[in-house]
Amino acid sequence: MSISIQGPEPASPHIESHPLSLAPLTTFRSEFLAWCRANSAELAAHTLPHPDYETRVIAARSLQRVLFDAGWSRFGWPTWVGGLGGSALHRGIVFEELSQIGWHGPAIFEHLEIIAPTLLEFGDTDFVAERFPRFLDGTQSWVQGFSEPDAGSDLASLRTRGVIDDGCIVITGQKIWTSWAKWGHTCLALVRTGSTEERHRGLTMVAVDLESPGVDVRPIQQANGTYELAEVFFDEVRAPIDQIIGEINGGWAVAMHLLAHERGTLAWFRHNHFRQRLAQGAEASTPVEDAALGAAIVQLAGLRATAGRQLAVDAAGGSLGPTAAFTKLLMTRLEQQLYDVLLRIHGARMGFGAGNADDQLLHQEYLFSRVVTIYGGSEQMQLMTLANRVLKLGT
Ligand SMILES: Cc1cc2nc3c(=O)[nH]c(=O)nc-3n(C[C@H](O)[C@H](O)[C@H](O)COP(=O)(O)OP(=O)(O)OC[C@H]3O[C@@H](n4cnc5c(N)ncnc54)[C@H](O)[C@@H]3O)c2cc1C
Structure with a gap:
């Protein structure tokens, strides 16, 4: 049909x-x-x-x-x-x-799974209704501008300013490690509208058009040779007030909603690719590597179950909450374990200057697997979230 x-x-x-x-x-x-x-x-x-x-x-x-x-x-x-x-x-x-x-x-469209649910939940209805179809049909892509040179794990200390002025919010400052910014059209930026002392209570989320005057995107070359990440500079960039996502000074709740998707439901989408790589590895595996590969398969089954549960919670309109940190931990640990095993199985195929296009991708994916315990909040931050907010330790 x-x-x-x-x-x-x-x-x-x-x-x-x-x-x-x-x-x-x-x-x-x-x-x-x-x-x-x-x-x-x-x-x-x-x-x-x-x-x-x-x-x-x-x-x-x-x-x-x-x-x-x-x-x-x-x-x-x-x-x-x-x-x-x-x-x-x-x-x-x-x-x-x-x-x-x-x-x-999905490459740049992984942000559909990270950013789009938050736009639906918190964005101005007219603004989101106008922009969303272009995101869905591939014409435009969105990026996530949270981290700054001095504000990563301690996100609440960020300093990019947002000042309300004549129907606009005027943004000045710098973001870094902005994934896919080189190809992005709109940046969901977390900016400070309150005082520094207010920490997370003085932050606002705003959708900034990357073609606006005053925006400067500077791609960063990574160890795997790609330019997935970038610095984004804002010099008195004006965004209309209806592009504020959520409440003024209410940006923290918006950021946490988004991060729960990046840590939780995104795992469903990523684990599917790991399944493919595992199957490919199994075909080339030797008895020496079978045990390690088997261990990765068990981890993958756990990740699939956990990510599937998060997807079901989201589908039922529930809140992913801090348990998404658990999914992120499982996902990143599996990813590193998997690519370690694949490197042993495929050997030189995955090395620098690797041969065909798929080998080159495997090489990139291996190097990327080294940094997955950092994006979306480092492994230590996920562990702390689980300790404090799920297990209620130290409270
Ligand atoms: C591939 C990739 C993609 C990314 N994409 C984006 C993006 O699209 N948008 C965006 O905004 N950001 C993005 N980031 C940035 C990412 O969110 C930050 O790198 C991350 O939050 C860590 O911040 P940091 O780099 O400043 O390290 P820091 O916060 O300086 O941390 C350095 C180390 O210290 C540890 N540490 C810090 N504080 C504590 C503490 N209190 N207790 C214990 N240990 C601690 C951390 O766990 C880490 O190991 C990306 C990063 C990577 C690697």
Whole structure:
């Protein structure tokens, strides 16, 4: 069956959910699989490995467009933002099945899973309804501007200023380690609108257009040769007041909501790729590595169960809360364990100057696995969150 998504621009609260979003998930999955089979030639082009980031971004946008036009990337999002209804479980199925046919991941559109739920929860309705469809269809991408040179783990000490002036918020300061900023259109920036002493109570979240006058994005070259990260400078950059996400001085709650998705539900999307890599490793494994690979498989099963639970909580409208820190710990530990084993199995294939495109990707992924205990809050911060907020130790 091909789903019908003809009609006007869908950002209207009056458009009803697509019937498939109300059908059993098994039906949704089988319809999606049937579409994948019918479009296997086009999808094959989108599952090629792209070690070069410029090409990867173009491919990610292109696939996002294909999925949008066919309707599949619109499931899991409400109709008032251009979605077709359904929940995070629908998105989870689409990503899982794409991974099964060799897709390498959403690249810049991983932020759909991190940022978009927070926009829906806290953003100005008109602003979000206008911008969201372009995010979904691959035309525009969003980035997350929280960290600063002197404010990472201690995020509440950040200093980028936001001053309310004549219907705008005027931003001055610097962000760093902003993923995908080189290709981003809008930065969700956490800025200080209150005093330094107010710490997390004096922060506001604002969507800043990266093409605004006064914005300077300076990509940072990483050890794996890529430019995924960047510094972003703001010099009296003006953003309209309706681009404030949540309340003025209420940005901390917005940031925590977003981070819970980055630590929690994102794991569902990332673990699918790990499954593919594990399967690939199993084919090449020797008896010497089988035990280590087996241990990684067990870890992956635990991560899958935990991430799946977070996805179900999100789909039911529940709060992910601090337990997302547990999912992040499982995810990053598994990722490091997995790529350690893969390095032993594949050996020189994964080394510097590796051969074909997939080998080069494996090499990049191995190096990236070394830093995963840092993004979204370091491992130590996740452990502290679990100790203080889940286990209530030291309170
Ligand atoms: C690949 C990658 C992508 C990223 N993407 C983004 C992004 O898109 N947007 C964004 O805003 N940021 C991003 N970051 C930045 C990331 O959020 C920060 O690097 C992280 O929060 C740690 O901050 P920091 O680098 O300042 O290190 P620091 O906070 O200086 O920490 C250094 C070390 O000290 C430890 N430490 C610090 N305080 C304590 C404490 N109280 N108790 C115990 N140990 C402590 C930390 O665990 C860490 O090991 C990214 C980082 C990476 C690696």
